[in-house]
Amino acid sequence: MKYISTRLKSSKKTFEEAILQGLADDGGLYVPETLPVFSSQDLEKLRHLSYEDLFFEITKDFVGDEIYHKIYRDIIQKSYKNFSHPAIAPLKQLNQNEFLLELFHGPTLAFKDFALQFLGNLLNYFLQKNNEKIVIIGATSGDTGSAAIQGCMACDNAQIFILHPHNKVSEVQRKQMTTILAPNVVNIAIKGNFDDCQAMVKKMFASQEFLKGKKMVAVNSINWARIMAQIVYYFYASLRLGATRFNPVSFSVPTGNFGDIYAGFLAKKMGLPVKRLLIATNSNDILTRFINNNDYSKHEMIETISPSMNIQVSSNFERMLFDIHRELKKEKNLANLMQDFEFKGALKVDKDVLTKIKETFSSYTINDQETKNTIHQFYQKTSETLDPHTAVAVLASQKFMQSSDYEKEYIISIATAHPAKFPEAIVQAGLGQPSLPIFLKDLLDKEERMDILDKDLETIKTFISHKV
Ligand SMILES: *Cc1c(COP(=O)(O)O)cnc(C)c1O
Numbered sequence: 001m002k003y004i005s006t007r008l009k010s011s012k013k014t015f016e017e018a019i020l021q022g023l024a025d026d027g028g029l030y031v032p033e034t035l036p037v038f039s040s041q042d043l044e045k046l047r048h049l050s051y052e053d054l055f056f057e058i059t060k061d062f063v064g065d066e067i068y069h070k071i072y073r074d075i076i077q078k079s080y081k082n083f084s085h086p087a088i089a090p091l092k093q094l095n096q097n098e099f100l101l102e103l104f105h106g107p108t109l110a111f112k113d114f115a116l117q118f119l120g121n122l123l124n125y126f127l128q129k130n131n132e133k134i135v136i137i138g139a140t141s142g143d144t145g146s147a148a149i150q151g152c153m154a155c156d157n158a159q160i161f162i163l164h165p166h167n168k169v170s171e172v173q174r175k176q177m178t179t180i181l182a183p184n185v186v187n188i189a190i191k192g193n194f195d196d197c198q199a200m201v202k203k204m205f206a207s208q209e210f211l212k213g214k215k216m217v218a219v220n221s222i223n224w225a226r227i228m229a230q231i232v233y234y235f236y237a238s239l240r241l242g243a244t245r246f247n248p249v250s251f252s253v254p255t256g257n258f259g260d261i262y263a264g265f266l267a268k269k270m271g272l273p274v275k276r277l278l279i280a281t282n283s284n285d286i287l288t289r290f291i292n293n294n295d296y297s298k299h300e301m302i303e304t305i306s307p308s309m310n311i312q313v314s315s316n317f318e319r320m321l322f323d324i325h326r327e328l329k330k331e332k333n334l335a336n337l338m339q340d341f342e343f344k345g346a347l348k349v350d351k352d353v354l355t356k357i358k359e360t361f362s363s364y365t366i367n368d369q370e371t372k373n374t375i376h377q378f379y380q381k382t383s384e385t386l387d388p389h390t391a392v393a394v395l396a397s398q399k400f401m402q403s404s405d406y407e408k409e410y411i412i413s414i415a416t417a418h419p420a421k422f423p424e425a426i427v428q429a430g431l432g433q434p435s436l437p438i439f440l441k442d443l444l445d446k447e448e449r450m451d452i453l454d455k456d457l458e459t460i461k462t463f464i465s466h467k468v
Contacts, residue, residue: 022218
């Protein structure tokens with residue numbers, strides 16, 4: 001399988017190159033040149049596979065002959081052995097048509113473990129094979145950082161620098177990063193917000209001489225391996241629920257950088273019977289404004305109780321726009337559209353593009369008060385506590401069920417985090433302090449290590465340069 005850039009100006013890459021490079025030279029994101037497609041008969045054969053076996057079948061064509069099958073199966077096996085639930089991604093029925101897909105049983109209690117445990121093992125394999133050392137630099141609004149550290153810390157050939165916005169992640173999130181004292185892990189708290197961190201990581205990519213010849217690798221959701229790993233749980237959940245061509249399911253996905261929901265979109269393109277994908281956002285509503293009014297424009301960031309979705313611009317949105325333009329045979333227009341966006345902070349798409357997008361996507365914006373009410377009411381009804389991101393998805397699915405687009409299909413809300421990661425929000429919703437699972441019980445008492453730096457690119461580069 002070869003990978004092309006969404007801006008079409010970079011040369012084609014192998015799987016390994018696409019993973020180790022992250023962003024393409026022309027500023028675009030890598031996407032596979034073609035997608036494997038599964039027929040109804042194929043899907044029947046996949047229906048009863050274990051999570052790991054399904055992962056192999058769904059993703060093997062994306063890897064092609066670059067990794068021996070036996071080794072690739074080992075990488076997959078290792079990536080899911082640290083999950084605390086035997087089903088890995090358990091599906092919970094809420095009532096006749098509503099389900100919750102619990103993706104928070106990994107080591108850091110958020111769905112990002114699904115992709116980052118895998119990416120860590122994949123990098124470890126490629127780096128050992130090449131005898132190569134790399135520097136991972138990532139920005140996090142909270143969950144990516146700990147998942148990246150947990151996924152990559154065993155990789156001796158990688159040094160990991162994670163930038164998080166100082167005082168803007170929850171205490172549990174911070175401690176999940178800063179209590180990892182492995183020598184190849186460095187946590188940097190930046191006096192700024194998440195977008196400041198992300199912007200600086202992008203600039204470091206563009207000028208890597210401060211890394212003294214080592215290559216910088218991106219582990220944020222622009223990395224293709226993360227998207228690829230996430231496609232699997234859409235198949236797993238839908239097949240378990242008996243989805244067929246005549247009986248498709250819909251998903252409600254709490255969305256920030258558009259990585260998770262983009263994986264759902266690819267699953268649909270690969271033949272999975274998915275009817276609609278609901279984009280569920282907090283008050284940072286760029287995606288809802290786009291779907292409803294063709295207005296994709298940056299606004300000020302709003303701090304909310306679902307911080308992992310506090311994002312002004314969704315990186316993976318470009319991949320979806322590329323695919324839709326490609327379906328309409330005008331993918332050559334995308335580079336200009338994205339460059340326009342980089343200048344003006346706003347873009348509009350052609351009418352036929354938006355119409356096509358709306359065939360699959362609906363978008364709902366849920367504010368903090370609605371999120372708290374949802375957490376509260378859900379607890380009263382079921383005695384279960386939703387984390388604030390999941391609550392956004394659950395309320396979006398309920399709003400969708402009132403709309404004329406809803407045709408009584410099964411609807412699966414994606415539960416992206418364990419409530420104990422966001423105790424402040426749970427308490428604000430009027431519930432008691434949620435407790436951490438046993439394996440993290442002593443987290444808050446552990447020793448922490450981090451450096452606090454100004455949001456100044458040169459300061460941060462110098463700091464990192466001294467350590468590589
Ligand atoms: C990262 C994250 C999201 C948003 O996922 P994207 O792939 O960025 O859209 C939602 N919920 C939680 C808990 C997250 O950590």
